[in-house]
Amino acid sequence: MKTNQGLTQFEMRSEFLAGNSPYSGKVLRVNLSTGEIWVDEHSDDFFRKWIGGRGLIVYYLLKETAPNIDPLGPDNLLIFAPGILTGTVLPGTGRHAVGGKSPLTGALASGEAGGWWGAECKQAGFDAVVIQGKAEKPVYLWIKNGGAELRDANHLWGLKTGDCQEEIRKELNDEKIRVAQIGPAGENLVRFAAVMHDINRAAGRGGLGALMGSKNLKAVAVRGKFKIGLADKEIMKITQKWITANYKDMMGWAIQYGTSGSVKGNHDGGVTGIRNYQDGSLEGIEKLDATSIFTWLIKDRDTCNRCPVRCKLVAEHLGDVYIDPRYGGPEYESIAGLGPMCQINDPLVVGKANELCAAYGLDTISTGGTVAFTMECVDKGLLNGFEDMPKFGDGQSLLDSIEKIAHREDLGEWMAEGSARMATRIGMESDQMLAVARGQELPYHDPRLKNAIGMGYAVSATGADHMANLNDTFATWDGSDICVRLRELGIETPLKLWGISDHKIEAFFYETAFKNFLDSAVICHFYPYEFHHMVDALNAAGGWNMDMHEIISIGERIINTARMYLLREGFTAEDDMLSARLFQPTKVGPIAGKAMTPEYLKDALQKYYRRMGWFEDGFPTEETLVRLKLINL
């Protein structure tokens, strides 16, 4: 493979150059084994069918990878995919998706990240980047204004994300370059390593950082000058004006404190997993909430491309515990995972742990889940012979564990495999101590309270995923964007909190279709867009005549393609399940005594399969595949 040969240049089509299309029609292809760089050209029909983001990821994975490949082998694909709306004038569209076969679960990994990388990639002329093979030595991919080249990355290997970004910008002499990269955790193939963007935005879930590391690919740097256009700018103005007029009222929570302002409320409501999902409450939880740390630890706010909301809080601390503001600040999921999950209520520890995860490139959700599981093992005397093992409530041992995981040192070698593999290595015969779905650590929305989210964790091809899901508690509040969308479809709201009724399955069907569409478009889930806003936005982008039902079909198509991929990889309906810990009620706290049974979940899943047009064994029927145009992909 040759590197530093100069950019291989591709011609852009005229509508794109003229600003009359949000996509160039070009997917950049790179084979790291041979050094070849080329493009796939796609038609308007292709974009109308797959949209981009997660849609494009599942399309390429199912079409181009053979069954049962090693996720860390050269045949896996690493796909960076902005969406059709990424980089357009619409607020909330500064996101993109990253995907591949998950090194953690063996199923689909598809994570969305904010920041600026996705818009810059589109401005550089590419609707997605699909990378295959494995480089002999560390390389990085440089993409600029319709061209791409592979460059040597030996000098970058081993660097933390902040230093690597600085080096790349210096080397290419441009401070505005956007960098997607792995840290040492990805290089060391930690199975829950993240791909980091702008050093503090993670495509975190499923071990995509390990996938990137397995290819000897340190970074993908992008810079572009093309303007992302629209087929019909007037139609877009309708949605643009509506969100500009309403976002301050409708997104006040995000403007004030971001998700970090929900820590205490979630804890008090029984949402947060505590002490490896064993306990019902944590003393001192208020110390972790943004309302407590806003002035002394949170020093600034950050945002994503085209977003006036600025929900990202930036932490900085000087003194004994230095917290570097370049790495942003912890959001709800990171606080919950690195805090209560490990029985820690010290905001400095959580802030520092969050910084280390961003610098080493680790998923904070799985890091918290795996360390908490290890702490419980230590508590129960199941681990011996390691130095300074992590203990519940011991902040320093959490920070030490993150270092060890990133470098695969000592017990970190075990933890780097994730909690489910670690349980097998310890010789556990049951999953009583695990909080996982499809082998992936759970986000911090407790399925013992949120039963539909639990069903979503169990059935999702991406494993435990709280984003492309129905959030039960929001569905009980009539003013929430979920309820507004459901009413648009004629579904009665609000929904009851507990249980998975037929009514809730109907809501789950539509909401997960909508969220999968959002992850393909790719749009921030915090924006309260309704179906008709998305219809207008898509028609403005592509010059189409879509309606609400087409958006739902797109979401269904993506879920079904992911399902076919999952089944092809050997998963069965039996795997649509939560681990045993999540059926054990807590003894105290707001949800004490409550939990679904596995039988209840299985019954709900059968109803969901029927609603999806799947057989009892979870396979889509031929009728479903024909309806969604999924025969002969």
Ligand code: SF4
């Ligand atoms: S609301 Fe927050 S996550 Fe969403 S686009 Fe804006 S800054 Fe990014």
